[in-house]
Amino acid sequence: xxxxxxxxxxxxxxxxxxxxxxxxxxxxxxxxxxxxxxxxxxxxxxxxxxxxxxxxxxxxxxxxxxxxxxxxxxxxxxxxxxxxxxxxxxxxxxxxxxxxxxxxxxxxxxxxxxxxxxxxxxxxxxxxxxxxxxxxxxxxxxxxxxxxxxxxxxxx
Numbered sequence: 001x002x003x004x005x006x007x008x009x010x011x012x013x014x015x016x017x018x019x020x021x022x023x024x025x026x027x028x029x030x031x032x033x034x035x036x037x038x039x040x041x042x043x044x045x046x047x048x049x050x051x052x053x054x055x056x057x058x059x060x061x062x063x064x065x066x067x068x069x070x071x072x073x074x075x076x077x078x079x080x081x082x083x084x085x086x087x088x089x090x091x092x093x094x095x096x097x098x099x100x101x102x103x104x105x106x107x108x109x110x111x112x113x114x115x116x117x118x119x120x121x122x123x124x125x126x127x128x129x130x131x132x133x134x135x136x137x138x139x140x141x142x143x144x145x146x147x148x149x150x151x152x153x154x155x156x
Contacts, residue, residue, distance in 0.1 A: 003031040003136060003148070004038035008045045010153035011082040014057075014144050024106070025097040027083040028139035029148075031057065037133050052156035054137045059136070061096075061147040068142075071099030074128040076120055082127075083110050095140040102127045 005011060019027045032038050038054055043132035069092070071078040082102055084090045087110075102109075106127060113123040138144050 001033060001059050002151075003033055003057045003059045004035060005029070005031045005057065006038045006045070006156075007053050007055060008050045010053050010155075011055045012150045012153070014025070014055075014148060014150075016139060016141050016144065022086050022088055022104050023137075024082050024085060024135065025099070025137035026090045026092075028097070028137040029144055031136045031138070032134055033136070034134060039156065046156065054135045054154045054156055056151040056154070057151045058151055059121060059147055060073075060149075061143065066095040066143055067093060069094045069097045069099075071097075074100055076124075079113075079120065079124055079127070082106070083113070086110055086137035095138065097137045097139065097145045099135065100128060101133045101135050 005014070016028050016031045019029060021027055023030070032041075042052040042054055069081075071081070078099055081090070081092075081097075088105065109118065109126045112118045113120075113131055118126070138148065
């Protein structure tokens, strides 16, 4: 399958080392299968007067060879996992996590949820995008090296 990663760099050889901590699914290399989502994300670099690159990859893997977590919807399991990752308390060892993206208000919303100001349903409603989106977080360097092949990098 074809996946996309937006960056201020052309990323020929992805790694997990350069990932930021406390992201939705923890430290890893983030991609999407939705071209428009990747281009839209890349626009944030242009707004900051930086270069923007759309990196394109082919991703092939045998699911039974890897430890994978898939969130099919914005539900309590997704919310709990994102909350743990955002708080730096994730101790899972997944190679790949697939699921929806929380929006930009995630930290403020999660804080309100932790404080009991928002219910689970209210929190999930605030976090989900109205438009479909998806992210793939590859968290093991071994999976990156074996399963993700760089195709091209296109400057936006």
